[in-house]
Amino acid sequence: MEIPLQMSVRFYNTLTHQVETFTPQDGKTVKMYTCGPTVYNYVHIGNLRTFTFQDILRRWLRYRGYTMMHVMNITDVEDKIIRNAMEKGMSIVDYTRPYEVAFLEDMATLRMEQPEKIVRATEHINEMVEGIQTLAKNGYTYQSDGSVYYRISQFRDYGKLSHIDLAGNKAGARVDVDEYDKDDARDFVLWKSRKGDEPFWDTPLGLGRPGWHIECSAMSMKYLGATLDIHTGGVDLAFPHHENEIAQSEGITGQPFVRYWLHAEHLMVEGQKMSKSFGNFYTLRDLVAMGYTPDVIRYQLTHVPYRNKLNFTFDGLKAAATALDRLRNVKLRLETTRFADGSSPDQTEAARKASEAFDAAMDDDLNTAGALGAIFEFVREANTAIDHGTFLAGDVQPALTVLAHFDSIFQVLAPATAAGSISDSDVEALIAERAAAKKAKNFKRSDEIRAQLLEQGVILEDTKDGVRWKRK
Ligand code: AMP
Ligand code: ZN
Numbered sequence: 001m002e003i004p005l006q007m008s009v010r011f012y013n014t015l016t017h018q019v020e021t022f023t024p025q026d027g028k029t030v031k032m033y034t035c036g037p038t039v040y041n042y043v044h045i046g047n048l049r050t051f052t053f054q055d056i057l058r059r060w061l062r063y064r065g066y067t068m069m070h071v072m073n074i075t076d077v078e079d080k081i082i083r084n085a086m087e088k089g090m091s092i093v094d095y096t097r098p099y100e101v102a103f104l105e106d107m108a109t110l111r112m113e114q115p116e117k118i119v120r121a122t123e124h125i126n127e128m129v130e131g132i133q134t135l136a137k138n139g140y141t142y143q144s145d146g147s148v149y150y151r152i153s154q155f156r157d158y159g160k161l162s163h164i165d166l167a168g169n170k171a172g173a174r175v176d177v178d179e180y181d182k183d184d185a186r187d188f189v190l191w192k193s194r195k196g197d198e199p200f201w202d203t204p205l206g207l208g209r210p211g212w213h214i215e216c217s218a219m220s221m222k223y224l225g226a227t228l229d230i231h232t233g234g235v236d237l238a239f240p241h242h243e244n245e246i247a248q249s250e251g252i253t254g255q256p257f258v259r260y261w262l263h264a265e266h267l268m269v270e271g272q273k274m275s276k277s278f279g280n281f282y283t284l285r286d287l288v289a290m291g292y293t294p295d296v297i298r299y300q301l302t303h304v305p306y307r308n309k310l311n312f313t314f315d316g317l318k319a320a321a322t323a324l325d326r327l328r329n330v331k332l333r334l335e336t337t338r339f340a341d342g343s344s345p346d347q348t349e350a351a352r353k354a355s356e357a358f359d360a361a362m363d364d365d366l367n368t369a370g371a372l373g374a375i376f377e378f379v380r381e382a383n384t385a386i387d388h389g390t391f392l393a394g395d396v397q398p399a400l401t402v403l404a405h406f407d408s409i410f411q412v413l414a415p416a417t418a419a420g421s422i423s424d425s426d427v428e429a430l431i432a433e434r435a436a437a438k439k440a441k442n443f444k445r446s447d448e449i450r451a452q453l454l455e456q457g458v459i460l461e462d463t464k465d466g467v468r469w470k471r472k
Contacts, residue, residue: 009064009363011230012307014238014261015161019365022260024229029067032058032230033220033258034115035237038075039099040084043106044281045301045312046267046274050234052298053264053306053366055112057232059409060362070115071223074100076122078212079178082198092122092199101452106284108426108456109294110301111411114433119219121210127218128210129203131252132190140251146193146206149174152185155247159185161261162239178212180240188244190214213244217252220245226253235263236273264306274312287317293416296321302410305367323376324412330379331403331413333386334396343394347385351398354378355405362409375406422456431460431467 009022024030034054037043043051058068075081076096085095100120107114132148135141140154152158152166159166164185174187191214194200194207201209220228226249233242242261249257266273269280287297300320304310354374361370382399385391407413414423430449437445450460457472 009061010365011260011262012365014263015258020260022230024066025227025259029069030061030230031224031228032068032070032115032232033216033224033228034070034072034231035216035233035241036072036074036118037099037103038078038080039096039103040078040080041099041276042283042285043103044274044276044283045287045297046281047234048106048110048284049267049301049310050232050264051107051112052110052301054232055110055411056302056306056366056368056409057230057262058113058115059411060366063409064363068116069224071117071119071220072115073216073219074103074118074120075212075215076100076120077199077209077215078121082209085199086197101448105452105456108422108430109284109288110298111294111423111426114429117223119223121215121219124215124219124222125201125203125210127222128214129191129205131214131218131221131248132205132210134252135190135248138251140247141190142187144174146208147176147189148191148205149187150190150244150247150251151187152247155251157250158247159243161243161246164239164243185240188213188240190248213241214248216241217245217248217257221249221253221257226255226257228258230260230262231258232262232264235265238263262306265309267301268309268311282312292317292321295412295414295416296324299324299410299412302368303372305365305369307365323372327375327379327403328413328415330383331400334382334399334403337386339386339391339393339396340389341394342392344385344390344392347382347391347395348398350378350381351395351402354402358402358406368410371406371409375402378402422453422458427453427458427469431469434460435467 010019011022012019037047058070062068077092081092081096085092088095104114132141135150136148140150141148142151143149153171166185170186172187174189175184176189176192180186189211191205191210192208194209199209200207220231231242231245238261246257268274272278272280274281284294284297288294296317297320300317301310303320303323354377357374357377358371361367361374364370378399382391385395403413430453434446434449437443437449453460453469459470459472461468461470
């Protein structure tokens with residue numbers, strides 16, 4: 001039986017420029033890859049907008065009955081990292097690890113689920129080298145000064161994601177830097193030969209380090225296979241990073257790399273993209289220190305659909321706090337008012353309609369604004385009915401269920417107990433991850449998790465019956 005369109009999840013696919021019905025390849029498990037942060041500093045809330053979008057996406061796909069196999073990388077080797085680590089006279093690991101830990105903390109603070117797998121670039125150098133060797137065998141590379149480049153004229157589909165015109169592209173012109181603009185589409189570097197005192201790896205390709213783009217092809221395909229269901233990132237990554245990922249991955253396997261490309265629009269400040277290089281950014285820690293709570297920040301980052309630009313303002317944060325208060329107040333009212341017995345058909349119908357409208361909006365390319373609209377409409381009607389005494393005791397549970405369904409995706413109603421405090425479910429998730437790490441004898445990771453929890457005020461106690469935990 002065909003699924004009615006309004007019941008199915010639909011996404012805008014950057015590759016086809018169309019909204020398409022989504023189904024994973026095997027009908028059950030969503031193989032999804034997310035370009036993770038470059039850990040050369042704290043992430044800013046622009047970065048976190050893209051990561052909260054991915055969290056909403058995961059939660060919605062799970063609600064729709066799919067299992068997630070979601071992989072996110074940590075970019076812990078690239079130009080900026082090497083520059084900064086060398087300036088400070090530190091190793092890459094010593095320089096990047098605190099920022100990686102801080103990023104995972106920020107995710108937990110914003111109530112994001114952890115992807116099923118988080119992987120570091122520096123731990124996949126072999127896979128990258130093997131990928132480059134296959135590309136060489138397949139005729140896509142050439143060497144210059146000991147570095148290896150991808151010859152983009154060799155890949156017929158180059159430009160298919162970002163729809164760039166390669167007419168003016170000069171054969172043999174190449175770039176060594178990890179980031180460059182669309183009007184500078186050129187052969188890009190896969191392997192950089194050792195330069196000066198830069199960190200390097202000794203590999204069959206010679207002494208050197210990988211370019212940025214190859215890491216995501218190597219890691220995504222290692223854990224998810226040749227063809228992924230979904231690949232996400234911010235719009236700025238579509239070119240050159242994702243275009244190059246396609247050229248590499250399809251050049252290696254000869255198979256389609258990604259079925260659905262989803263890109264989140266930017267968080268803006270006064271008409272400009274929030275960015276480290278413009279200096280117009282706030283970290284989550286900045287805002288929390290100013291007294292804004294993570295639930296309010298999460299609401300602010302998610303209330304505009306991911307494909308629209310979102311303007312960051314402090315007035316916007318205050319409006320988010322007011323909106324949240326309204327939702328919490330009605331919840332409290334429902335929980336504490338003594339209503340007359342019975343239930344009213346109007347309220348039953350209103351709850352049903354609200355859930356349906358919420359689901360329809362979310363199915364429609366994660367239209368979070370539409371979904372919130374349905375919830376606020378429902379809240380307005382419920383408040384009016386309570387004022388008029390037409391809301392009855394039997395109407396309470398269906399109304400609370402509507403709110404709980406909303407919150408299972410948005411994750412904003414539980415008040416922040418202390419700024420930045422971690423939720424019980426996130427504590428449990430980290431404890432489970434720690435147990436798995438211990439079982440795999442990865443004691444470094446299990447110690448990291450204990451330390452991370454301690455920093456968030458959670459104390460673990462290993463007992464013979466398992467792990468107990470309490471808050472400080
Ligand atoms: P980076 O650490 O620079 O690789 O960025 C991590 C993620 O944040 C990527 O998916 C970027 O596309 C995304 N990103 C960067 N700036 C912004 C912004 N102002 N708004 C939304 N997402 C952004
Ligand atoms: Zn990537």
